[in-house]
Amino acid sequence: MSNTNIDNPRQEIEEAIASGDLSKLLRMNGMLHGHFCPFSAMGVKAAVRAVRELGVRSTGMEEVVAIVETNNCFSDGIQFVTGCSFGSNALIYQDYGKTVFTLARRSGDGVRISVRADRVSEERSPQATQLFEKVVIGRGGSEDDKKRLSKLWAELSFRVLELPDEEVFDIKRVAVDVPAYARIFASVRCSVCGENIMEPRARIKNGKPICIPCSVQEYYQLTGDGISVIGGS
Numbered sequence: 001m002s003n004t005n006i007d008n009p010r011q012e013i014e015e016a017i018a019s020g021d022l023s024k025l026l027r028m029n030g031m032l033h034g035h036f037c038p039f040s041a042m043g044v045k046a047a048v049r050a051v052r053e054l055g056v057r058s059t060g061m062e063e064v065v066a067i068v069e070t071n072n073c074f075s076d077g078i079q080f081v082t083g084c085s086f087g088s089n090a091l092i093y094q095d096y097g098k099t100v101f102t103l104a105r106r107s108g109d110g111v112r113i114s115v116r117a118d119r120v121s122e123e124r125s126p127q128a129t130q131l132f133e134k135v136v137i138g139r140g141g142s143e144d145d146k147k148r149l150s151k152l153w154a155e156l157s158f159r160v161l162e163l164p165d166e167e168v169f170d171i172k173r174v175a176v177d178v179p180a181y182a183r184i185f186a187s188v189r190c191s192v193c194g195e196n197i198m199e200p201r202a203r204i205k206n207g208k209p210i211c212i213p214c215s216v217q218e219y220y221q222l223t224g225d226g227i228s229v230i231g232g233s
């Protein structure tokens, strides 16, 4: 506890944003994302640009919100650098499959950044593309292939960070309709599985609260394919 910065746990991140230390931020984002890749690098880079442009900081209390239009690697860079995360309700997800994000103040004042994916892909060597197809798309390749891909991918990631923003992004100021602050709800207990449920998510069966999976109703699930409806009887 003694070394914990209670007032601002994101101080190191904020300092790196202020000094424009993109490679430090990408290295730190690796702790969240698990690997280095060009689109997480684009997320870091876009987030730094937007945060600096709006002059905002986040304490994860929804004073600033990020709207992401994809759930690919890009979005982890956005969450890490902006501090607008899935768990803080400051991340809004739109299932459009576009490498685009908008950062907005609660007032609605926002910056929208769209990534020119073609420009980023141009930086890939044919060797990296070939290995990517074999290891990631084909889920194959030897241990050595995987190591070589990690190295090439990391090099590529740090290199694309240095590209001029104007080459890789379309940036515009936008007015955003920011949703109201997340409400705090009471919990109820599911009468079937016994787990707690946020009250508005509970259903009522035989006069008792029941959770969605136990009620076998349709519900939404976010996976790598985007949001889909599952369940139902």
Ligand SMILES: [Zn+2]
Pocket (backbone or CB within 6 Å): 033, 035, 036, 037, 039, 040, 073
């Ligand atoms: Zn990635």
Ligand SMILES: [Zn+2]
Pocket (backbone or CB within 6 Å): 190, 191, 192, 193, 194, 195, 210, 211, 212, 213, 214
């Ligand atoms: Zn249940």
